[in-house]
Amino acid sequence: MANEPKLSHTAAMILQAIHAGFVYGFGIxxxxxxxxxxxxxAMRRLxxxxxxxxxxEKPSIADAEQRPARKYYRLTAAGxxxxxxxxxxxxxxxxxxxxxxxxRV
Amino acid sequence: xxxxxxxxxxxVQIGILRCAARLVPARARREWQREWRSELWxxxxxxxxxxxxxxxxxxxxxxxxxxxxxxxxxxxxxxxKKKQPPLTFRGSAAQCLLLLxxxxxxCVLLARLxxxxxxxxxxxxxxxxxxxxxxxxxxxxxxxxxxITAWKFRLWQSRPQRYFDDLAYYRMARETVSASGGAxxxxxxxxxxxxxxxxxxxPLLLATPGRAEDSPTPGVxxxxxxxxxxxxxxxxxxxxxxxxxxxxxxxxxxxxxxxWRLPGEADAWMLEPDTAVKGTGYVVAHLTPLxxxxxxxxxxxxxxxxxDDGDDDLWGVSFGERTRGPLGLYLFTVFLALLSLPxxxxxxxxxxxFCAHKPTWSKRLLRWGFLAAKFLLVLAVAYYASVDVxxxxxxxxxxxxxxxxxxxSFLICLFGMRWxxxxxxxxxxxxxxxxxxxxxxxQASRMFLxxxxxxxxxxxxxxxxxxxxxxxxxxxxxRWLYLDSSWxxxxxxxxxx
Numbered sequence: 001m002a003n004e005p006k007l008s009h010t011a012a013m014i015l016q017a018i019h020a021g022f023v024y025g026f027g028i029x030x031x032x033x034x035x036x037x038x039x040x041x042a043m044r045r046l047x048x049x050x051x052x053x054x055x056x057e058k059p060s061i062a063d064a065e066q067r068p069a070r071k072y073y074r075l076t077a078a079g080x081x082x083x084x085x086x087x088x089x090x091x092x093x094x095x096x097x098x099x100x101x102x103x104r105v
Numbered sequence: 106x107x108x109x110x111x112x113x114x115x116x117v118q119i120g121i122l123r124c125a126a127r128l129v130p131a132r133a134r135r136e137w138q139r140e141w142r143s144e145l146w147x148x149x150x151x152x153x154x155x156x157x158x159x160x161x162x163x164x165x166x167x168x169x170x171x172x173x174x175x176x177x178x179x180x181x182x183x184x185x186k187k188k189q190p191p192l193t194f195r196g197s198a199a200q201c202l203l204l205l206x207x208x209x210x211x212c213v214l215l216a217r218l219x220x221x222x223x224x225x226x227x228x229x230x231x232x233x234x235x236x237x238x239x240x241x242x243x244x245x246x247x248x249x250x251x252x253i254t255a256w257k258f259r260l261w262q263s264r265p266q267r268y269f270d271d272l273a274y275y276r277m278a279r280e281t282v283s284a285s286g287g288a289x290x291x292x293x294x295x296x297x298x299x300x301x302x303x304x305x306x307x308p309l310l311l312a313t314p315g316r317a318e319d320s321p322t323p324g325v326x327x328x329x330x331x332x333x334x335x336x337x338x339x340x341x342x343x344x345x346x347x348x349x350x351x352x353x354x355x356x357x358x359x360x361x362x363x364x365w366r367l368p369g370e371a372d373a374w375m376l377e378p379d380t381a382v383k384g385t386g387y388v389v390a391h392l393t394p395l396x397x398x399x400x401x402x403x404x405x406x407x408x409x410x411x412x413d414d415g416d417d418d419l420w421g422v423s424f425g426e427r428t429r430g431p432l433g434l435y436l437f438t439v440f441l442a443l444l445s446l447p448x449x450x451x452x453x454x455x456x457x458x459f460c461a462h463k464p465t466w467s468k469r470l471l472r473w474g475f476l477a478a479k480f481l482l483v484l485a486v487a488y489y490a491s492v493d494v495x496x497x498x499x500x501x502x503x504x505x506x507x508x509x510x511x512x513x514s515f516l517i518c519l520f521g522m523r524w525x526x527x528x529x530x531x532x533x534x535x536x537x538x539x540x541x542x543x544x545x546x547x548q549a550s551r552m553f554l555x556x557x558x559x560x561x562x563x564x565x566x567x568x569x570x571x572x573x574x575x576x577x578x579x580x581x582x583x584r585w586l587y588l589d590s591s592w593x594x595x596x597x598x599x600x601x602x
Contacts, residue, residue, distance in 0.1 A: 024144070024147070025140070025144050026144050026147050026148050026151065026169075029169075030151070035168065035169075035172055036168075036169045036170075036171075036172025036173070036175075036176070037171065037172030037173075037174070037175035037176065038172070038175070039172075040172060040173075040175070040176035040179075041175050041176050041178075041179035041180075044176065044179050044180055044183055045179070045183070048183050067146060067147070067150075068142065068143040068146050069143060070140075070143050070144070070147065071139075071140045071143065
């Protein structure tokens with residue numbers, strides 16, 4: 001645990017948002033209320049540190065919905081572990097951005 | 106339905122993204138732009154529904170776009186922070202140009218030290234009169250052997266000539282020369298008619314006025330080298346009496362280095378009356394306009410009737426070849442080398458890739474500029490090195506030196522240009538470094554089943570070069586494979602995170 005990176009509150013919020021199912025840049029912006037100039041650079045750093053992983057949406061899905069394909073983000077195993085640690089550091093994180101399971105409960 | 110303001114504002118927003126994209130490293134720019142354009146579409150859709158008025162919506166979208174600058178800067182910093190493999194000087198384009206530049210500099214410096222090269226390269230200082238020819242017996246194939254007797258020269262001079270308006274004669278001899286201070290030793294002396302230098306139109310250094318006919322003592326001209334070597338450049342020697350063989354002469358001038366371009370290398374020219382010249386030598390003639398009209402190329406055929414010996418078949422050869430200088434010869438060898446180049450190497454650079462990715466225009470221009478610079482430097486090396494080789498031992502113009510320059514210049518041009526093309530084919534189109542680590546792939550015996558050849562890689566991780574072991578109809582020339590960012594981990598240094 002000592003080796004796990006300590007995230008800023010913003011980065012932890014973004015991880016939590018991705019974990020909560022907001023997997024696109026603009027969706028995370030809307031959820032967290034952070035501007036694009038904060039969200040996207042933070043995601044680049046998280047991806048650089050292998051906490052999240054990006055992937056392009058299949059063109060067939062985007063074509064069917066007549067919109068451009070989007071790049072979506074997922075937590076990596078390391079990202080999930082870091083998020084767990086961040087939740088202990090920022091206890092209100094889950095309340096700010098509840099996960100789908102939490103909402104159902 | 107979108108408001109009318111939307112279209113121009115959208116253009117501005119796209120412009121913002123494009124400007125921001127310039128900050129993103131070129132390799133990641135395409136994907137970055139794709140993501141931001143896609144997100145922009147979704148942002149516009151979302152804000153169009155949410156915002157109360159169009160201005161508010163466009164303000165939000167523009168604010169979103171301005172965030173792209175921060176993202177682009179972040180991406181740039183992330184890329185720069187990644188530890189790049191150390192770029193060594195070895196194998197780089199700069200090293201190649203520097204080495205070629207050093208070779209050119211060395212050749213130029215050497216050329217400056219050789220007086221004959223300096224004289225040859227500044228030939229225009231000693232321009233001879235136009236319309237001059239050297240008359241030779243047609244049976245003699247070379248001008249190194251004198252063929253005209255003094256008797257014939259006097260005979261031609263005594264007759265009215267339609268084709269010539271001036272004739273001069275000289276013959277070469279080794280004579281013992283002694284000055285008042287003591288013996289100067291054996292010198293190569295040209296015994297010439299007094300009008301020789303007037304016919305040639307050559308300038309003299311420190312010439313004393315007056316012709317040889319005006320004085321009972323014939324004049325003698327010293328070569329600049331002899332004046333420096335024997336008389337230590339002493340100007341008091343002019344007018345002094347010297348003994349040449351059994352004759353007495355008075356020093357009347359100095360012929361500058363490089364001015365004398367006629368057959369026979371002379372240390373001194375003894376200017377004698379026409380009646381005094383004897384032996385077998387050379388005749389220099391100046392053509393009248395009628396004679397110049399009769400010239401066929403650089404030669405003219407002459408028939409001289411002689412009451413005793415019958416007709417003489419003679420050739421008049423223009424001095425054009427002797428006075429064209431090393432530059433004309435060099436340009437001719439460059440032309441020959443360009444014609445011969447396809448015979449010894451492929452002139453194709455094999456520049457096409459498997460994938461659609463191509464280097465930017467600036468990179469392409471840089472690559473072509475590098476190729477042009479190499480060509481120019483190699484051609485400069487060919488010129489200076491060839492004159493250095495030709496005039497290393499020669500003290501002045503000679504046919505042998507000219508032939509040596511012809512050969513050296515042609516070989517350096519031909520093999521130099523071949524090297525330029527071979528080198529360019531093995532340079533990464535992105536960073537212009539030489540590709541390294543050749544790896545043999547496949548087996549020649551299985552060429553029809555699988556690929557066979559050599560693979561080389563750019564150490565900076567830009568490209569992979571496939572060179573076929575044996576050119577085939579489906580793989581005739583080398584191919585470049587541009588490596589995208591997914592290959593980066595292969596080139597990361599051990600210290601990189």
